[in-house]
Amino acid sequence: MIRIRVTDAAIDVAAELGALERAGGGAVASFTGLVRDDNGVEELFLEHYPVATEKALSDLAAEAIQRWSLAAATVIHRVGAMTPGERIVFVGTAAAHRAAALEACAFLIDRLKTDAPFWKRETRGQDARWVGERDSDRDAADRWKR
Amino acid sequence: MAAIDLLYFAWVRESIGIGHERATPPAEIADVAGLIDWLAARGGGYAEALGDKTRLRAAVDQLFVPLDASIAGAREIALFPPVTGG
Numbered sequence: 385m386i387r388i389r390v391t392d393a394a395i396d397v398a399a400e401l402g403a404l405e406r407a408g409g410g411a412v413a414s415f416t417g418l419v420r421d422d423n424g425v426e427e428l429f430l431e432h433y434p435v436a437t438e439k440a441l442s443d444l445a446a447e448a449i450q451r452w453s454l455a456a457a458t459v460i461h462r463v464g465a466m467t468p469g470e471r472i473v474f475v476g477t478a479a480a481h482r483a484a485a486l487e488a489c490a491f492l493i494d495r496l497k498t499d500a501p502f503w504k505r506e507t508r509g510q511d512a513r514w515v516g517e518r519d520s521d522r523d524a525a526d527r528w529k530r
Numbered sequence: 531m532a533a534i535d536l537l538y539f540a541w542v543r544e545s546i547g548i549g550h551e552r553a554t555p556p557a558e559i560a561d562v563a564g565l566i567d568w569l570a571a572r573g574g575g576y577a578e579a580l581g582d583k584t585r586l587r588a589a590v591d592q593l594f595v596p597l598d599a600s601i602a603g604a605r606e607i608a609l610f611p612p613v614t615g616g
Binding site: 417430431432433435436439461472473493496497498499500501502503504505514515516517518521 | 537539540541543589592594608610611612613614615616
C-alpha cells in the first residue's frame with residue numbers, strides 16, 4: 385500500500401502512524417522532519433514541480449516496497465509557507481520486522497532529498513534566499529545505490 | 531520543431547520573472563544545454579538565470595535528465611536549481 389501526498393495542510397502524524405499500523409506488518413518506522421530555526425529563519429517556503437513531485441515520491445515508495453517487502457509506505461511533504469517547528473515531511477514504513485521498516489524509512493528520506501523536485505526558500509527579516517544543494521545529502525542518497 | 535512548454539522553478543523562475551511559457555526553439559537545437567544557451571541569449575533575467583549551466587538541472591517530460599539529453603519530441607521541459615526538499 386502506497387500513500388503519497390503533497391499538501392499545504394498540517395501533517396497529522398498520529399493518523400498516518402495509525403494507518404501504517406493497520407497495514408498488517410509487525411513493525412512500523414517513521415521519520416518526521418521539522419522546520420529548523422537556522423540562524424533566525426522566520427519563514428520557510430517550499431516550492432515544488434506538480435505532478436513530477438508526486439511521480440518521484442511514488443517511484444521511491446514503490447522501490448522501497450519492492451526492495452524491503454514492505455506492507456506499506458507513506459510519504460507526505462508540505463509545500464507553501466511554514467514557520468520553525470512545523471512538520472515539513474513525514475515518511476513512514478510498515479514491514480514484518482524492524483530492520484526492513486527502519487532501513488526503508490532511512491532510504492525514503494535520504495533519496496527524497498535528492499530525487500524529488502522540491503525547493504526551499506528561507507526568509508530572515510527582509511532577506512529571502514533559496515537554499516543550496518548539500519554534498520552531505522548527495523552522499524546520504526548515494527549510499528543506497530547498488 | 532513544435533512548441534514546447536517551458537517551466538521554471540525557484541530562483542530560475544524568480545530571475546526570469548515567469549514560471550511558464552511556450553516557445554518554439556530553432557530546429558538545430560538538439561539538447562537541453564542548447565536550449566538553455568538559446569534562452570540565455572535573450573539577455574536580462576534569462577541570462578542571469580541560465581548563464582551558468584553548472585547551477586542548473588532539468589527535466590524533459592517530467593523525467594530528470596542530464597543537460598546533454600535530447601529535446602527531440604519533448605512537450606514539456608523544466609529548468610531549475612538542484613533540489614532541496616525533505
